[in-house]
Amino acid sequence: MSSMRTRKPGGSLAVLALLVAALSLLVAACGGGGIEGGGGEKEAEQIKLEGKPSGELTISNWPLYIDKGTVPAFEQATGVTVDYKEDINANESFFNKMQPLLARGESGGRSIFVLADYMVPKMRQLGYLQKFDKSGLPEVEKNLVANLRNPPFDPNREFSVPWQSGMTGVIVNTKKAPDVRSVCDLFDPKYKGKVDFLEEVRETVPLVMKCEGVDPAKATEADWMKAIEKIKGAAESGQIRNFTGNSYIQDLTSGNAVAVIGWSGDAVQLQVESPELEWRMPTEGCMLWSENMLIPVGAPNPTAAEAWINFVYKPAVQADIAEFVNYVTPVEGVKEILAKRDPKLAENQLIFPSASFTKKCSPTPPLEGEEELNVIKAFDAVLNG
């Protein structure tokens, strides 16, 4: 302390000068990075295949979204070494962590991301995706199910190939909440404080719209806001206990929640240990979604990346994945293979839903530009109470 007090007045100036000098050097070094990018739509880079796949391949996917055998089988078949990362937990947060890299044309060493439908147009417009060379994807061409071939966000499947699809509906504890059959039932005061909603704005809000009789595909901003108001009321009254991602699983198994908005594949896996839990198709219908394999800008080894996408579209390979993850498979011919292995699985409507089962379901509704910003802002205000 005493040395501080007897310091000469020039001292602090010298330190300040040093600070400024170091700072300006660093700023100069880091300059140009930042998160600014040019405006407007960009011409997408086209993938150029280079002979046979080889080398290393890094894939980012969601946890528990693949069986244990597929990666080694691919490595054996192609000689490519795979680093398979399970580091995606939410679409937006993964995108926002990667965005500063993508803006510089880098992908953090990853060659494949698996992200939701609505991320596809968003990333394409920012110039963050590469266009496939379809000559490397004959299995996709052959086996992709018909209803996913021409989605509005990527009409010719030039940037995205579905990994798995699924349904968002309600998961109920059949002992404690036997009569919950719709999204509207989740607002029943009988279940106050025992209901979780998903944090996903594009799934929770459209489901509530359907409860109100609004078709999400034709919803106006006012419809979105009205549904958000309804959710807000339920959150403030204590009807909704919490907004969750995958963690509703814990609330369901520990008895904290008796009915939640949840994903079909989770329920199939949950039933193994907790047979009283059941995914139900809401009487209003469900939300349908897919998550897609994308090749980002700056992806190393796009040749191996395309080889991977092509590989998982072989029905025999996909059958292993489908058997493990229990979501809806986008590959034709898998049902026939599984019917031989495990007939019960092949009959499960959650894994191979029939057209009549999903009749009232809606795809992820379009939400863009100013409207998207306003809706997300309003919904996040509810999430953060």
Added chain:
Amino acid sequence: MTTALRRRIVPYFLLGPGTIWLVVFFVVPLYFMGKLSLESGSVGNLEFSWNWSNYSEALSAYDTQFVRSFLYGGAATLLALLIAYPLAYAIAFKAGRWRNLMLFAVVAPFLTTYLIRTIAWETILSDESPVTEVLKAIGLAPSGHVLATGGAVIAGLTYNFLPFMVLPIYASLERIDVRLIEAAKDLYASATQSFLRVTLPLSMPGVVAGTLLTFIPAVGDYVNAQFLGGAGNRMIGNVIQSLYLSQSDYPSAAALSFVLMALIMIAVVIYIRFAGSEALMGEEAR
């Protein structure tokens, strides 16, 4: 090199590592955050534009969460103080040969990570756990559940930051010259009087340091609200996280971070003024 010159230079060399650390890990990020907080546009097309409205808009949109954060943080600090002081006192004066073991017990939770400990509380407080049944029976859970309430968040914050309160108070109590307390008794002070007029004032540096070490991280915390809170218990840290990671609104998130920093600074300055800087610095500042 002359001795005089060397004397002038040596302190800077000693300050060097600390200064570089501070510049690289605090000043530089702060500069980028400041720049970001004044940008406008959407992600991918952000531009620097002295956009001060980020501040006013963020503040008016999230004032509830600011107030809530300070309430939760303040309540947790107060609770931690009420629990920590008797504990530190017992360890310093009454523990005898158990002292080291008790100190270890205070620090032991640090051997597992913060996140795991908080998630463990999620299980302990879940609706059908024995703990919750007891709390319900004695009327401490009016809403029928403990998890997903503000009380659970405050309890989590108190639990997680308690060691930061205990250790400084213990350190200052332990340094007290026992002869001073004996002197108070010789002068016919009662136990209460000698505590209030001798022990407590002498332990104030520890109390002030402990409250600061608890209050500052508690206000900015988001993990406890995330796991133990419910729909209406999110704190400002959760808002900043969701602005960055779900809304892609980097400028507002950066602006909120600055406002949070400023508010905490103001609160701390007022507190130190009130408590007296001698209390924080101890003898040296006098």
